[in-house]
Amino acid sequence: MKKTAGPPPAAPVSPPAERNFFQDVHEVVRLIPPGRVSTYGTIAHYLGARQGSRAVGYALNASNLDAITHRRDAPVPAHRVVNRLGQLTGRHHFPTPTAMQERLEAEGVRVEDDTVVDFKKLLWDPASELE
DNA sequence: AACGTGACCCTAG
DNA sequence: ACTAGGGCCACGT
Secondary structure, eight states: OOOSOOOOOOOOSOOSOOOOHHHHHHHHHHTSOTTOBEEHHHHHHHTTOTTOHHHHHHHHHHHHTTSSOOOSSSOOOGGGEEOTTSBOTTGGGSSSTTHHHHHHHHTTOOEETTEETTHHHHBOOIIIIIO
């Protein structure tokens, strides 16, 4: 016999925080103003995961795949996120290998040799700018 | 369910 | 100065 009501109230304990890393990353990246760039580490650090930089990239990958953030109203400007050296390491994950650079240049960001020029000056740190 | 991978970063020798 | 290793977060097999 099967038990009539079989909905196991598993729910062991509510999670401490339901903050989805994914969504959180998307939100922060969306706050990056045009003409500015940020880094995976900076965002991760701002979210409290200093060493969770990889997850940031993964989240952006999902955004590009139109997986979670399929909002055309507020697309995630993943092209504004580079690594700590200012290199466009994620350009290969864009529709075209040059899409990232072109988008940045369209915003006035100069890119040379797959690296953002004056990247340090254009760096946008939410912890400082967003307070 | 465990292991491995990935758009990374930091610390140690 | 350079090289090596570990660590965190989420996902795929």
